[in-house]
Amino acid sequence: MTNLSLIQRLRYSLLNEMQYDNCTVRFWANYKRGLVFSLIDGRLLNEIMSVVLKTKRIGFVFNDVDIVFKVEKKVSREKVKEKLHNSSLELGKVVIDDLDKSKDVIYLNIEDVFSLELLQSHSEQPENIRERAKDNFRKTLLACLIHELVHLRHYHMSNSKQIRKKNIARLERISGGEKRELAGLKHLERKKVKDLETLQKYVLQAYINVRKLVEEVKLRICWEGMALFIEKFVIEARSCDEMIQVGEKHISEMKASFEFILTALEFGSLKRVYKKSPVPFRKSDLAELVLCARGSFDTLVSKIIGDKNALIPLTYKVAPAIPATIFKFERMPIKTMAKLNHVTLLREYESVCMKHGITPLIAITSRTNAVFHLGKGIRKMNRLRKDMGMLAEKK
Numbered sequence: 255m256t257n258l259s260l261i262q263r264l265r266y267s268l269l270n271e272m273q274y275d276n277c278t279v280r281f282w283a284n285y286k287r288g289l290v291f292s293l294i295d296g297r298l299l300n301e302i303m304s305v306v307l308k309t310k311r312i313g314f315v316f317n318d319v320d321i322v323f324k325v326e327k328k329v330s331r332e333k334v335k336e337k338l339h340n341s342s343l344e345l346g347k348v349v350i351d352d353l354d355k356s357k358d359v360i361y362l363n364i365e366d367v368f369s370l371e372l373l374q375s376h377s378e379q380p381e382n383i384r385e386r387a388k389d390n391f392r393k394t395l396l397a398c399l400i401h402e403l404v405h406l407r408h409y410h411m412s413n414s415k416q417i418r419k420k421n422i423a424r425l426e427r428i429s430g431g432e433k434r435e436l437a438g439l440k441h442l443e444r445k446k447v448k449d450l451e452t453l454q455k456y457v458l459q460a461y462i463n464v465r466k467l468v469e470e471v472k473l474r475i476c477w478e479g480m481a482l483f484i485e486k487f488v489i490e491a492r493s494c495d496e497m498i499q500v501g502e503k504h505i506s507e508m509k510a511s512f513e514f515i516l517t518a519l520e521f522g523s524l525k526r527v528y529k530k531s532p533v534p535f536r537k538s539d540l541a542e543l544v545l546c547a548r549g550s551f552d553t554l555v556s557k558i559i560g561d562k563n564a565l566i567p568l569t570y571k572v573a574p575a576i577p578a579t580i581f582k583f584e585r586m587p588i589k590t591m592a593k594l595n596h597v598t599l600l601r602e603y604e605s606v607c608m609k610h611g612i613t614p615l616i617a618i619t620s621r622t623n624a625v626f627h628l629g630k631g632i633r634k635m636n637r638l639r640k641d642m643g644m645l646a647e648k649k
Contacts, residue, residue, distance in 0.1 A: 346398040353409045461519070508626055
């Protein structure tokens with residue numbers, strides 16, 4: 255029985271259905287022409303089936319999986335280059351709504367995978383670009399596949415989704431919900447602000463939107479950390495030491511990005527809009543404050559999800575070091591590690607580091623010294639909101 259809806263089954267064409275050892279995998283595509291589609295041959299489908307079955311060895315069992323190949327009508331290297339620069343290149347994905355309904359569906363953007371290989375092949379050696387891109391295409395696609403397979407199981411095993419929903423709900427009780435947060439940002443952009451009180455309300459809503467993005471960083475450290483660790487360890491045969499070294503290389507950039515966010519909040523939008531001063535507020539100041547607030551939040555969002563040096567893109571560099579450290583020093587089984595939610599995983603990582611005399615790259619508990627103390631940073635953000643006289647949380 256397919257996991258795809260009726261509308262999806264009308265949109266995509268079924269290419270093949272393979273069964274082995276109580277596991278059924280269906281392959282779909284949205285476009286069945288062109289060079290990239292021709293790379294989807296019997297050999298590739300068998301290799302994909304082999305990867306799905308290989309996940310059994312690390313404790314991830316699948317019975318019914320749908321894999322959708324998304325193909326564009328034209329290969330655009332420039333488009334991929336732009337996505338790569340903006341850290342928006344998405345080789346594969348799983349959809350949260352599917353996960354919540356326990357539907358195992360993976361979308362693979364094979365056009366982007368092939369275009370990425372074309373770019374990398376060209377940068378390494380201009381000759382025989384297309385042939386080398388074809389050779390590397392399979393390996394990259396299989397690595398992407400196991401990454402998404404881990405997401406499918408880890409999402410439920412770690413119980414992180416319940417914690418995420420609870421934290422997001424708590425924050426949205428302050429702002430009034432996602433729609434009001436986005437509306438607040440739009441009002442600031444359009445400068446539709448009548449008085450200081452209205453401006454403060456919009457700034458609060460925009461602040462909560464930024465705060466939720468920071469909450470997402472903790473989740474990415476867990477979800478992407480596990481997926482990338484297994485992808486690199488199982489498919490690419492990378493060592494734990496290599497992943498730890500990459501994390502050490504980029505953790506200072508991650509810390510600097512977060513400190514920039516705190517500084518921008520404290521001395522930018524929040525302090526100027528919520529300052530406690532005996533000087534009477536003049537209406538002529540309003541336009542300047544609106545401009546200041548809008549500019550601050552544009553910068554903040556960019557610093558979290560923007561280019562490759564922004565906070566969330568940097569988690570992809572640092573996060574694999576967390577499970578790699580636990581596995582290297584404690585040999586904790588991957589299946590056991592996958593059951594830890596993002597809070598428990600980071601606490602386990604801190605404990606392992608303390609036990610072996612290592613300074614953690616990231617920490618969330620107050621008793622731990624770390625290169626980047628995410629927990630203290632988040633607590634400072636929460637205090638900042640209260641210190642500036644912003645609205646208290648509703649119980």
